[in-house]
Amino acid sequence: MTASGSEPSQTPLASAAPAPKPAAKPAAKPAAKPLPEPVFNQRAGRLIRDTRYWPTELWKDPWASQSYRRGAAWLAGIILGIFATGWAVGELAPWGDRIYEAIVSFVSARGWPAVVGEAIWIVIKALIVLHVILINGLWAIWWERKISAHIQSRVGPTYAGGFHGWAQTILDGIKLLLKEDVTPTAADKWVHALAPAIVVVPVIIAFAPVSFGVELSAANLDVGVLYIFALAGISVIGIVMAGWASGNKYSLLGGLRASAQLVSYELPRAFSVVPVLMFAGSLNLQIIAQAQSGYWWGVVPRWFLFYPVVGQVAFAIFLIASIAETNRTPFDIPEAESELVSGFHTEYSGMKWSIFFLAEYGYVLLASFLLAAFFLGGGAAPLPWLSAIPSWIWMLSKALFMMFVFLWVRWTFPRFRADQLMDFNWKFLLPWSFANIALAGAYLLWI
Amino acid sequence: MESFSFYSMSAVALVSALLVVTLRNAVHSALFLGLSLAAVGGLYAVLGADFLFGGQILVYVGGIAVLIMFVVMLLGRASDLHLRQVNNQWMAALLVCGISFLGLWKVIGLFTASKTQTPPRPTTHELGRLMLAEYAVPFELISLVLLAALLGAIFFSHIDKKEPS
Numbered sequence: 001m002t003a004s005g006s007e008p009s010q011t012p013l014a015s016a017a018p019a020p021k022p023a024a025k026p027a028a029k030p031a032a033k034p035l036p037e038p039v040f041n042q043r044a045g046r047l048i049r050d051t052r053y054w055p056t057e058l059w060k061d062p063w064a065s066q067s068y069r070r071g072a073a074w075l076a077g078i079i080l081g082i083f084a085t086g087w088a089v090g091e092l093a094p095w096g097d098r099i100y101e102a103i104v105s106f107v108s109a110r111g112w113p114a115v116v117g118e119a120i121w122i123v124i125k126a127l128i129v130l131h132v133i134l135i136n137g138l139w140a141i142w143w144e145r146k147i148s149a150h151i152q153s154r155v156g157p158t159y160a161g162g163f164h165g166w167a168q169t170i171l172d173g174i175k176l177l178l179k180e181d182v183t184p185t186a187a188d189k190w191v192h193a194l195a196p197a198i199v200v201v202p203v204i205i206a207f208a209p210v211s212f213g214v215e216l217s218a219a220n221l222d223v224g225v226l227y228i229f230a231l232a233g234i235s236v237i238g239i240v241m242a243g244w245a246s247g248n249k250y251s252l253l254g255g256l257r258a259s260a261q262l263v264s265y266e267l268p269r270a271f272s273v274v275p276v277l278m279f280a281g282s283l284n285l286q287i288i289a290q291a292q293s294g295y296w297w298g299v300v301p302r303w304f305l306f307y308p309v310v311g312q313v314a315f316a317i318f319l320i321a322s323i324a325e326t327n328r329t330p331f332d333i334p335e336a337e338s339e340l341v342s343g344f345h346t347e348y349s350g351m352k353w354s355i356f357f358l359a360e361y362g363y364v365l366l367a368s369f370l371l372a373a374f375f376l377g378g379g380a381a382p383l384p385w386l387s388a389i390p391s392w393i394w395m396l397s398k399a400l401f402m403m404f405v406f407l408w409v410r411w412t413f414p415r416f417r418a419d420q421l422m423d424f425n426w427k428f429l430l431p432w433s434f435a436n437i438a439l440a441g442a443y444l445l446w447i
Numbered sequence: 448m449e450s451f452s453f454y455s456m457s458a459v460a461l462v463s464a465l466l467v468v469t470l471r472n473a474v475h476s477a478l479f480l481g482l483s484l485a486a487v488g489g490l491y492a493v494l495g496a497d498f499l500f501g502g503q504i505l506v507y508v509g510g511i512a513v514l515i516m517f518v519v520m521l522l523g524r525a526s527d528l529h530l531r532q533v534n535n536q537w538m539a540a541l542l543v544c545g546i547s548f549l550g551l552w553k554v555i556g557l558f559t560a561s562k563t564q565t566p567p568r569p570t571t572h573e574l575g576r577l578m579l580a581e582y583a584v585p586f587e588l589i590s591l592v593l594l595a596a597l598l599g600a601i602f603f604s605h606i607d608k609k610e611p612s
Contacts, residue, residue, distance in 0.1 A: 191478070223571055226501035233509025237481055240516050244474055252520065259517045263510060283571055 086393035179350035186247025198238030203362035213392030246347035254343020258334035269321035275440035289378025372398035460486035481512035
């Protein structure tokens, strides 16, 4: 702490000439071996201030590098492969109908009551939705590690599994399963053990009305949006329970911060969607997606994102509030590592700890699917001549793109202070979401 | 099937409501209050009132229960965790509960004849139309009451910073 001023500052370079003139190094450390001269980045003949070495000569012509060409070919191949698979499989909803008919005919051939068939079908749908969340956990953690690594000029996991370390999360999962499950002596045993369950169960249930494409959702609920927001709010109780039951003052502070933040940010999150509900005239996610079908002048899709002013404001507020709801970095004061030693989950280890992360990534996926359904047209193709590719591929692409935005935000912005966080919500996001509702009403009345 | 869900939800709601007032640990009481409110939401869902179910969970479980836990944790003393929470006026409380139960029982008796026999359909659209057209005035009155309560809470908790201490 006291030795922080020992590094020589780079202020002499602030007024430097355009060329990367080798700066005269102040003789600060005579004993150490002289470091190689730093090469500073430049743009349009001017230095970009406060940057250090970056392999500029390598990035002058990236296509000259064989590994760069190979990586680009891989990426293009993967994307084209996904689109081709989607085109070959077609829409998934008819496949579901076929499976359902097979179950019903099997049950009636056996002479069982029709309820049995319905029950089997519901169990199958629930298992599919559950596995969407579980596999998303594997995928999102790997993706987060790779993207954070590349944002920070690292490479991330590389060895496990061969291809860019894809199996790293599986190995980490096995490690977490084998770890000791520690319950602190000061903890309230029952509440401590139940808290991860209370956090993760609402995510899984909240996925029931999420539409994965046209006519593709586990339950076609009339109050889908309200249902999702209501259940997503239950997880806060689990976080507060975890914070209190750990018997640790940092955890308690984390729980308190979490409850204040999540209850506050739920309001702009719900109100920012109200314009969308007003335009679509329904709370049903399928109907909201259908209301955005079609194109202006045959090219611009009629997504709510492209409604002038209202759409963009609603999108921005919903995105910001969703990031705050998932406790991710610009808004991660409930688990701030530098202040609270990761807050409410300090005293958890092994599988209980990883269940908190499963819930967090579940919420990221849920928010991505909601953003895609509310603002990006659901399963509609972005251009009219791309509609041969089925809706579930589009839905998945949009959701994964939004997930990338979530990761991008997390690894770009620094953390808010607690009072700034509250001010930002109550004095900026909430008033603007109200103004946005009024604006949407004006659109509906006069346009 | 429906009556099984109804009675199990009722049992959860009643038992957890009883635990709210009998448990010694204030945080456990707050948790069981959340469970009780959630079970009431489940009752709405069983009866086909899906919008009311969403509203109940959103407001009472996601909002009120969390705020109560917040207060219990923020202002909690060590004695909250093991002392008996039941106060001495339990006779009066029991009396009030009994009288309001009897009153509700009478009111339910008036409306049992007009019970609908048709299966419930999605009603969100109808509910919105009724709230903002036929029952607009009572709806706005309730909003006014809530606003007054909000302003009152801010007024009483406001600390005047300008006053020199």
